[in-house]
Amino acid sequence: MELYKTRRVSDRTYNRVVKLLGEPATVELVGILGYYVMVSMTLNVFNVLPDPGRPVPFPEPAV
Amino acid sequence: MTRDWKAWTRLGVHEIMAPMAFHSRIKLDYPVSLGNYRHARDPSEPMCLHLVHVPGAPNQGHSARDQFRIGRQSLLDTTFDQFEARIRDDLDRMLGPGGFSSGRDIAAITVNRWSHGYAYAPSGLYDGDDFAPTIETARKPAGRVAIANSDAQWNAYAHAAIDEADRAVREVLASQLKSTCYADKEVIMPAKRLKPRLEAPDASLMTAEQRAMCKAIAQGPRKLVKLIGPFGVWLNAPAFGELAQRLGGHCRFRTGVPPRLSEFAIIVTARQWRAQYECRPMRRSPRKPASAPRRSRISAWGACRIRAARRTGDPHVRHGALQDETRQRPHV
16 A cells, blocks of 8 residues: 555565565565556456446446 | 622521522532632632523423423523523522622623533433434434434433444444445445446457467466456457466466465455456355465455454454555545
């Protein structure tokens, strides 16, 4: 959330994550976040929704 | 406020009850010292008097509820000048024999109209059973505003105010939970259902490249036969789609990030982007991929539960840094 909010990550947060995951997995974690931003963008641009008749989790914003 | 209270000592009283007078009760201030304030000890010192007037319309055949209503109205209608005249009159007549003179001895007057403070409280003796639903309707939350205070219980006392504050806070928390954690059950349908803009091409019309991408996905860790979610879209650009799905397979199933954390990262991202599909409730875990059986066992649904568990302090969920995210309120 820090990354989403400030577009940066503080030394404190970075060091905590590296301590927890190690450097390779930290790289991958950032990759996961980025990959799923791509997935989300794809879903949102092309109106990919859950199966018809199933409830959706968020109110759909007016465009 | 009087300049002294010698008349009271001369009369040998500290309180006068007079049920039929305008002020039914007149008394010396409570002998309380607080901080730098020290209560009067000598009759020559200034003294605060308490005068109680309870407006009403007794003995005229009105119901209790109507009497309260009439009393409240008369309290609001009575001017300060009228109160002052009654105060001077009562004090002169009650304390005059002790040497009191309102013109000389009154230093100041404050009128507190507690028209709200002792509003009518329904009684099981005279009232019907309609007051519970009435008050429930009256204190219904309006959007994210919940109604606290003793009025919400129709009972003007501190314990009622405390109980109602507790209920109001719970209502606010419940409404927030509803809007932030869809997993609980409440979800909002969009006013107009959106139509997908791009779908996977029909199998019979696929190019060789598209068929190759389908095959790769079917043989990959997801074992998807039908291309759903972003894959259906990506199939329209199969060269890109093939690279994307391979990266996705690695991200989802083969990184060094613990599965709970990676699912958590996914759900936080999907939530941040309000990606309906990615956050859809998944009641069953996705099919286990042969290559990494443990990875897939936690679905997005499971990740949401991790988040919920974090809220309740589940000790199984304690992956430090990432969890700062859970404390953030989402921007809806």
